[in-house]
Amino acid sequence: MCDHLTDITESYNLYRNQLLDAKLLIGSGVQGVYGLSGKFEDIIESFEQYVTRVGKELSPEVIRFPPIFNRKTYLATDHIETMPDLMGSVHSFDGDDKAHLNLLRKKHDGDDWTTELTPSEVMMVPAACYPLYPTAANTILPDNGRLVDLRTFVFRHEPSPDPARMQIFRQREFVRLGTPKQALEHRNYWLDKGKEMLESVGLDIISEVANDPFFGRGGRVMSATQQEQELKFELVTAIASDEKLTAVSSSNCHLDHFGSEFNIKTNDGNFAHTSCIGFGLERITLALLKKHGFEITKWPSSVKGILNL
């Protein structure tokens, strides 16, 4: 077991160092936080345009939220109950001159200066769909429900040597709000479509039932429940490690969790069900670089053709 873990860590370190050496990633001194090169960004943009082309067939509403959102919305999502260890809370300085001096004194002395900060009105967004739900609060959905195309940077505090486990990364999501049937159909449609798209660019993809990384022992119950109900699926592929595959896309059925929390209803008077598919754009790029190599010009022409690279 220990050897196995060592092997995986070595795989992470090896691929991360290759990416850093090739200047595809630019280190920040913090695990999981990187600058990205122009070449890396080109791949992200080209894959995202591919997603846009495929998504357009369904005529989604397009909304872009920033990577911070209302603290009150955060508290309404149960994230603090279920994944408190991943949250990012934005704090700032709100004191007077005297408090400022205290702050600087603590900084100068190497003490904990963050005790002088106060929480701001915003939190980091943990999933691209979270900022959407309050905008639909207290509404009755049209008969066809709503389909929304979202993309934002999301934050998860999970420092790791795995280059694919970034603390901040882009999620491109399609969220469906509607009846239970509409939400489930959306999830199933995108599971197939997502797999087809990722395979079309040469990735070996496995679809598997998954669970969110719920916190603590209580989280074990929630994970087991999520697995038993098959609410979350991931599309996984090899990135740094061939043994421990990495999710590059995931789809969640939330049932009426957000519908009831934000009082979003269908016209039969029931709380709306929601589901989402998310593409992890940095991870997909890392998987493509791993699979096809760091020289885009040498990638298979079929892949370059699909991505317009």
Place this chain on the structure above:
Amino acid sequence: MVIDNIGKIRALLKANGRLSIDVATLANDSDLYQAGLTSLATVGLMLSLEDGFDVEFPDSMLSRKTFGSIDSIADAIEELQE
């Protein structure tokens, strides 16, 4: 012993289960998930059962099935108390 446990389980369920219906109207074999027990409320219920009965659920019991009815919870508690 088991009957005592059931009374206590019902009290803990009422306090922590956040059910959509009154616990008193439930039979011991009623489906608690049908009665509105969410997965998040299950966590609160589990922790309160551990406190109340001074037991610790092993990982193998941390499943949806264990908390599916008052009977199934009682069976799990009894097994842990043996």
